[in-house]
Amino acid sequence: MSRNEDTPRAAALRLLTGVLDEGRTVAELSGPEGPMGVLDPAGRARAQRLALATLRHLGAADAILKPHLRKAPPPAVRAILRLATVEMLQEGAAPHGVVNAAVTMARDGRGTKAMAGLVNAVLRKVAETPQHAWKAQGPQRLPGWLRGRLDSACGRAAVTGIEAAHAAGAPLDLTPKDGDAVALAARVGGVALPTGSVRVTGPVQVSALPGYEAGDWWVQDAAAALPAKLLAPRPGLRVFDLCAAPGGKTLQLAAAGAEVTAVDISEARMARVEENLARTDLSAELIVADVLDWAPSTPAEAILLDAPCSATGTVRRHPDLPFAKDAAGIKPLFELQARLIDRALAMLGPGGRLVYCTCSLLPEEGEAQTAAALDRHADLSAIPAEAPWIEPGWRTDHGALRLRPDFWADRGGIDGFYIAVLGKTG
Numbered sequence: 029m030s031r032n033e034d035t036p037r038a039a040a041l042r043l044l045t046g047v048l049d050e051g052r053t054v055a056e057l058s059g060p061e062g063p064m065g066v067l068d069p070a071g072r073a074r075a076q077r078l079a080l081a082t083l084r085h086l087g088a089a090d091a092i093l094k095p096h097l098r099k100a101p102p103p104a105v106r107a108i109l110r111l112a113t114v115e116m117l118q119e120g121a122a123p124h125g126v127v128n129a130a131v132t133m134a135r136d137g138r139g140t141k142a143m144a145g146l147v148n149a150v151l152r153k154v155a156e157t158p159q160h161a162w163k164a165q166g167p168q169r170l171p172g173w174l175r176g177r178l179d180s181a182c183g184r185a186a187v188t189g190i191e192a193a194h195a196a197g198a199p200l201d202l203t204p205k206d207g208d209a210v211a212l213a214a215r216v217g218g219v220a221l222p223t224g225s226v227r228v229t230g231p232v233q234v235s236a237l238p239g240y241e242a243g244d245w246w247v248q249d250a251a252a253a254l255p256a257k258l259l260a261p262r263p264g265l266r267v268f269d270l271c272a273a274p275g276g277k278t279l280q281l282a283a284a285g286a287e288v289t290a291v292d293i294s295e296a297r298m299a300r301v302e303e304n305l306a307r308t309d310l311s312a313e314l315i316v317a318d319v320l321d322w323a324p325s326t327p328a329e330a331i332l333l334d335a336p337c338s339a340t341g342t343v344r345r346h347p348d349l350p351f352a353k354d355a356a357g358i359k360p361l362f363e364l365q366a367r368l369i370d371r372a373l374a375m376l377g378p379g380g381r382l383v384y385c386t387c388s389l390l391p392e393e394g395e396a397q398t399a400a401a402l403d404r405h406a407d408l409s410a411i412p413a414e415a416p417w418i419e420p421g422w423r424t425d426h427g428a429l430r431l432r433p434d435f436w437a438d439r440g441g442i443d444g445f446y447i448a449v450l451g452k453t454g
């Protein structure tokens with residue numbers, strides 16, 4: 029019998045407080061020493077799902093809890109109440125078990141013991157909430173630091189659409205190794221998207237899908253698959269994949285037959301590129317290095333730079349990000365992105381192409397980076413992105429693409445991304 033603090037619910041609670049009180053991401057909290065370290069894979073999946081659902085519906089949970097609380101409870105108690113509210117009203121868990129577990133967590137918790145009675149009383153009332161009242165709660169609002177920025181970048185209507193897309197979550201997208209999305213869709217029971225990805229909806233165990241063991245596909249959001257496509261890799265093309273881990277784009281480039289050198293600063297993350305290449309039986313040269321210091325012996329014909337960024341385009345999958353990050357934390361990335369672009373251009377041969385991308389919604393990490401790079405480098409030009417699947421609303425200045433989570437709403441959305449194709453003359 030596991031101890032109470034070893035249950036998925038207790039782990040979910042610690043994930044929640046880790047994000048909200050300590051500003052850490054779920055990914056940062058997912059190591060062996062983290063709250064989920066003692067759980068089996070199914071328990072980890074459950075803990076993570078519950079914590080992420082709570083973050084996705086935090087505002088709704090607070091609105092439901094408010095009338096039942098005379099004053100704001102201490103953060104540790106509030107976390108227990110929020111988690112249980114979402115588990116009952118969003119996840120549809122049986123109230124009896126949820127309330128009992130929440131009361132036990134309160135009794136066992138440091139500083140929450142005296143409030144176990146309040147937790148019990150409040151959650152019993154929350155359990156009576158009709159589904160229509162829960163459903164009537166609007167989507168989770170982005171925190172002010174991000175909402176304000178997006179308001180100025182794309183307007184209030186777009187922000188509302190983005191928040192609705194965040195609340196809806198994200199489907200599972202796969203990239204077929206052989207490029208045959210129609211065949212893969214039939215095999216896994218998914219839908220072939222116009223961009224060449226395959227979308228699978230509903231709960232699914234990734235490793236149980238046909239073709240996983242054989243490495244016939246890999247998980248990659250439909251937007252994240254576009255930069256490598258726009259690089260137009262071909263057999264023998266000498267490509268540097270800079271900031272490559274965990275390697276979704278490396279796999280695409282290698283599958284197209286390009287001669288890929290993948291560089292990433294993180295040894296641990298590069299180990300995942302190695303695993304992914306092994307599973308898919310693809311090859312690339314892997315180099316663990318800081319791109320700012322790495323000096324290749326010969327220049328590349330094409331470079332893909334997927335720069336570290338705020339990842340604000342991936343909130344559908346990572347609802348913890350807006351809570352764990354803030355404006356001050358991401359600002360240093362803007363300068364790093366500019367330096368990485370300059371460094372990439374120094375490694376690019378004459379006539380070569382640089383695809384610069386970020387999974388960010390912020391213009392500072394996308395449109396503004398391209399504009400500034402064009403100003404800094406007289407030998408750089410913008411090449412309008414060309415592909416039959418590009419929709420007119422995706423295009424931005426310089427022929428680059430701006431993807432937002434509220435796009436493709438009828439298809440299940442798409443991650444936010446910025447992708448620019450740049451050419452070096454000379």
Ligand SMILES: C[S@@+](CC[C@H](N)C(=O)[O-])C[C@H]1O[C@@H](n2cnc3c(N)ncnc32)[C@H](O)[C@@H]1O
Pocket residue numbers: 270271272273274275276277278291292293294297317318319320334335336337
């Ligand atoms: C957005 S992720 C890349 C995702 C990857 N391209 C893919 O498709 O799977 C950014 C990566 O940049 C790496 N990184 C950050 N700073 C770096 C630097 N100075 N040099 C090399 N890699 C860096 C991080 O370790 C991280 O793996």
